[in-house]
Amino acid sequence: MENNDLNPVEELKWEAKSLLIIGLVLLAILGFSVSGCKHDIPVPIKAVDDNGGGGGGGGSDQPCDPNTVYFQQQVLPFLVSSCAKSGCHNAATAEDGVILDSYANVMNTGEVTPFDLSDSEIWEVINESDPDKVMPPPGETQLTQAQINLLALWINQGAQNLICDDASGPCDSVSVSFAGDVVPILQNKCVGCHTTATSTNGFVSLSGFTDVEVVAGTGQLVGAITHDPSYVAMPDGGPKLNACEIAKIKNWVSEGTLNN
Numbered sequence: 524m525e526n527n528d529l530n531p532v533e534e535l536k537w538e539a540k541s542l543l544i545i546g547l548v549l550l551a552i553l554g555f556s557v558s559g560c561k562h563d564i565p566v567p568i569k570a571v572d573d574n575g576g577g578g579g580g581g582g583s584d585q586p587c588d589p590n591t592v593y594f595q596q597q598v599l600p601f602l603v604s605s606c607a608k609s610g611c612h613n614a615a616t617a618e619d620g621v622i623l624d625s626y627a628n629v630m631n632t633g634e635v636t637p638f639d640l641s642d643s644e645i646w647e648v649i650n651e652s653d654p655d656k657v658m659p660p661p662g663e664t665q666l667t668q669a670q671i672n673l674l675a676l677w678i679n680q681g682a683q684n685l686i687c688d689d690a691s692g693p694c695d696s697v698s699v700s701f702a703g704d705v706v707p708i709l710q711n712k713c714v715g716c717h718t719t720a721t722s723t724n725g726f727v728s729l730s731g732f733t734d735v736e737v738v739a740g741t742g743q744l745v746g747a748i749t750h751d752p753s754y755v756a757m758p759d760g761g762p763k764l765n766a767c768e769i770a771k772i773k774n775w776v777s778e779g780t781l782n783n
């Protein structure tokens with residue numbers, strides 16, 4: 524039926540419908556352009572779903588939900604530390620075309636299929652039994668079971684690029700211990716690159732108290748994580764540690780690098 528065949532009442536209804544549709548399209552475009560803007564790890568961190576789609580991208584502060592995996596805080600740091608190393612999957616080397624240093628690159632080159640572990644290459648290579656194909660390769664720092672579980676949960680929850688406001692919880696940087704505070708940060712964000720093995724290439728080792736104590740003593744540890752221009756900024760190629768993590772490490776150092 525053609526538009527000009529309509530009687531006046533129907534024509535009015537038609538016009539109203541068209542206006543509604545145009546309005547919705549405009550709203551959608553507006554929504555996309557607002558939520559589509561990317562944020563490169565702001566600190567303190569806002570709750571932003573910058574998954575690229577139009578849906579739901581708020582911008583309001585949100586505390587971390589313990590049942591949700593936040594890619595930026597919980598997955599990206601260990602991918603950078605264990606995979607996006609020089610000679611492996613950083614942008615410069617891009618072994619097999621795979622770059623694991625940002626959300627976009629992980630999604631584009633890691634062949635992640637949201638909600639589908641068995642169709643996600645990144646998951647398959649981690650669980651590969653063939654020693655020539657398994658990742659990380661034998662001899663490299665292996666992922667911990669907790670990190671593997673997080674990766675699986677992240678994919679099963681839709682492989683979103685979520686950030687939560689972890690500055691919203693109390694940050695106890697005063698009563699800091701090596702085992703309880705410093706080691707978990709280094710484990711997730713540093714030791715993939717800084718093992719005893721890599722120290723033979725001239726990199727500092729951050730595995731174990733004795734090694735960390737040495738790097739702290741020279742000023743390199745705090746210099747690197749605070750991005751002091753006299754040092755190489757760390758994590759290499761990854762997001763800066765958040766304010767709470769930096770405060771914890773600084774306090775642990777200023778209290779005399781205790782093995783507590």
Ligand code: HEC
Nearest residue numbers: 603604607608712713716727743744747754755757758759
């Ligand atoms: C993706 C690999 C990678 C990650 C992750 C990484 N580093 Fe490094 N780090 C390097 C490399 C490579 C160098 C050597 C840089 C150079 O000499 O140019 C280095 C150097 C350093 C140095 C010496 C800096 C200096 O100027 O003397 C310190 C200290 C350090 N890293 C600490 C850390 C800490 C702490 C973390 C975690 C918060 C971390 N790194 C995460 C690769 C990494």
